[in-house]
Amino acid sequence: MRKRTILILDHVEIELMENILRVDESRSGSATIVSLSGRMDASSSPAAEAVLSRLIGAGERRIVVDMSDLDYISSAGLRVMLASLKRLREDGGQLLLAGLKPEIKNIFEIAGFQRIFSIYPSPEDAVSSFDARV
């Protein structure tokens, strides 16, 4: 019963997250594109982290995070991106960012993260850079 209660609480939280952040997956050539739309803050970031962890755990090595529809990213969101990048690199993979709005790009730059992330204008550019590396 206790477990069930907690599950119900989790469910509510997940529902709230979905209102704030949408996480979609699609495939393009050899890469998986994870599209984030909405707001990525401390309460909604776990939804994105769950998807990225699952993909990396399943052996995905080429991930493009499409941020074209992302309106806001907090430090908690940056942490999820950084953690995924570090994990992928350890496994010989690569995580590329694409389609950042100016305000999102600014947040990455303030933290100095443009130096460790490869940022592309669009998901297509990111995917073709993968293909160019082969």
Place this chain on the structure above:
Amino acid sequence: MSMVEPMLPSLLSTSIVLFQMMCVIVVFAYLITRTRFFSEVLDGVFTWKNQLFLIVLFGILSIYGSESGISILGAPINVRDLGPVVGGLVAGPLVGVMSGLIGALYRLTMGGFTMVPCTIATILAGLIAGLVYIVAGKKFPGITVAVSLAVIIEGIHMGLVLLISRPLSQAVAVVSDVAFPMIVANAAGMFIFSFIIANLKKEKETRGERDLFHSELERKNAELQIAREIQTSFLPEKIPGIPGYSLAASSIPAREVGGDFYDIITAPAKKTGLIIADVSDKGVPAALFMALSRTVVRANAEWHSAAREAIQGANATISADSRSGMFVTLFFAVLDHESRRLTYVNAGHNPPLLFRAGSDPVPLQITGIALGALADADYEERSMDLCPGDVLLFYTDGVTEAIDDQYTQFGEERLVELVSQNINLPPADIIEKINSAVSVHSGGAAQFDDMTLMVLKVGTI
């Protein structure tokens, strides 16, 4: 036994009597199961008191079962065995047999040619039920077993009558009339009892789990409260006075604990180190990382004389400990009291703002990446000279990114305007103004991120 009554009204009145009997059983079952004694026994706690209580009550139920015996189509049916069976199934053989004994003794006083088998059957019912209780692992075996057992026991009851009562032809006649209605009546009575007991058990379990959940929640809250106190103790207890300057700071975590911190390090040779920092994420993970970062940065700041080397050293240590992608944005400045020279390293922190009379606020831009993100990162050190009247505002993004219910951020523009308007106030009052303006902006909604502010004002020496 009137044989002249027409068939249908007799069936109707019999049904009504049976219904009344079931009502009595329902009330009885409800009352007995609500007692403390019954509750104790259900929890497996046996005392002579609660056992005696159950023996007497199930004995009384057995007597009622004999007394309410009604005639169906001319044959007497009763639920005498019900009390002892329930007693045995709930509290074991002792309660079953003893309450059966009470019912049996009463039955003896009633006489009749089925007296002996009926008496034996009642005691035997309590005993069998008690044994089933033991086989079921010393607990009530559940509705299905209980109702099936009631049926089997009535079967044995009938068997005993056929075995013992004589003349046999009369025994056969009674059994064939009475067997079916009695089995149904006892099974129905048993179902009522089992249903109420099963409900009660479920209710108890739910309550137990709920209580456990609550007490765990309370414990966690107490632990968080302690964590908060420990974390607060990491912040400077009081702001050290710097001759010729005034300084104030505040830090409000969004939850019990947070990832923001500020620090003021008094260094030799009339220098002071100023730190403001923001750990990615919030809550307990951020708080733990904050404790680590604060200690590492402080140790490095005390060890290295140059700000750049201190931050570079701190970053190497923090990066080595950050596997979860945690990082901390940090602004570190060393203020030389007399020359008013400020030397700083900005590790990915949102730029502090320098307010100087007659010009727009100047941001102290980043000079390197957030700590913990990249182990071998390079940091640049910059210097600037402060003037009397200058106000330096250090803050974390919890201030500017505080949102209202439309997701509109408080924003840097509002912050700059507010500070400009209140530039002549003492630092503590400027901070107070900002905190209350942000709180008005978020409209009393839950604070979303940790908020930390530090204001340094340059006076004349």
